Amino acid sequence: MPAQLNHTIVWCHDKMQSSAFVADILGLPAPRQFMHFQVVDLDNGVSLDFMEKEGDVALQRYAFLIGEDEFDTVFERISAAGPYWADPPCSKPGEINRHDGGRGVYFADPNGHLLEVITRPYG
Numbered sequence: 747m748p749a750q751l752n753h754t755i756v757w758c759h760d761k762m763q764s765s766a767f768v769a770d771i772l773g774l775p776a777p778r779q780f781m782h783f784q785v786v787d788l789d790n791g792v793s794l795d796f797m798e799k800e801g802d803v804a805l806q807r808y809a810f811l812i813g814e815d816e817f818d819t820v821f822e823r824i825s826a827a828g829p830y831w832a833d834p835p836c837s838k839p840g841e842i843n844r845h846d847g848g849r850g851v852y853f854a855d856p857n858g859h860l861l862e863v864i865t866r867p868y869g
Contacts, residue, residue, distance in 0.1 A: 788810070809864060832850075
């Protein structure tokens with residue numbers, strides 16, 4: 747079997763809030779509990795396993811590929827949740843990008859992780 751990403755841990759201060767935020771924004775089923783994680787299952791079999799920690803959370807960037815048809819609905823949720831940007835340095839507020847003929851936008855989760863949705867893979 748070729749190597750495949752199965753899951754990744756998303757460090758956070760409140761796993762219930764953080765996992766629900768991602769699931770809600772992306773229109774995914776509610777997170778499920780597995781051991782001490784709150785798990786968000788993505789459509790390609792990969793999961794985001796949210797785990798709480800005290801102290802600083804090392805900020806990460808997570809990109810999600812969604813369909814062009816889903817973008818408008820997801821973008822409405824992102825817009826309602828707070829600021830968004832067209833670029834990872836967050837220097838183009840209130841804009842989306844159109845890289846590779848698709849659409850993309852960056853936004854922050856409750857812990858400050860930079861999340862991105864795109865409708866076309868880059869490159």
